Amino acid sequence: MVTAAFIGASLQLGGTLLGGLAADRKGEFDGAIARSNARLARIRATRATERGQQEADKIRLDTKQEIGAARAGAAARGVVVDVGSARAGVEDIADAGHRDAMQALIDGARARAAALQDSENQLAQADAAEKAGKGKLFKSILESGAIVSSKWATFSGGV
Numbered sequence: 001m002v003t004a005a006f007i008g009a010s011l012q013l014g015g016t017l018l019g020g021l022a023a024d025r026k027g028e029f030d031g032a033i034a035r036s037n038a039r040l041a042r043i044r045a046t047r048a049t050e051r052g053q054q055e056a057d058k059i060r061l062d063t064k065q066e067i068g069a070a071r072a073g074a075a076a077r078g079v080v081v082d083v084g085s086a087r088a089g090v091e092d093i094a095d096a097g098h099r100d101a102m103q104a105l106i107d108g109a110r111a112r113a114a115a116l117q118d119s120e121n122q123l124a125q126a127d128a129a130e131k132a133g134k135g136k137l138f139k140s141i142l143e144s145g146a147i148v149s150s151k152w153a154t155f156s157g158g159v
Helices: 002-076 084-155
Strands: none
């Protein structure tokens, strides 16, 4: 009778500890995945800034080409390009190009901010997963202690 109770208590103790260890390993694994995702989000943030800058540079180049074409067309028609409505048309093209380039930079900055926020969220998730795993391990150790103490009392003839 004592042997069966001892074996049962041992199995219960082992199962409790193994469950805690498994939870701890899962927390470490989930934390590692979340940290990896955070690194990827930081890479996305860098790329978002680069894409915004590249788009702005392309818009500026396109704007210069459009201005050049407008000036060349006006000059070919015999219009003085630095005076009056011809100049206003060139300024309008320049202003629109500048606004579009700034918008590309703003869009890149917004995408960067979102990716950096995602990175921070992933890091918080990693910390939470690791702490949860450690908490479950600690809980299993406490539960194992309770199992041992209750069985000890039974085996020693106490309560």
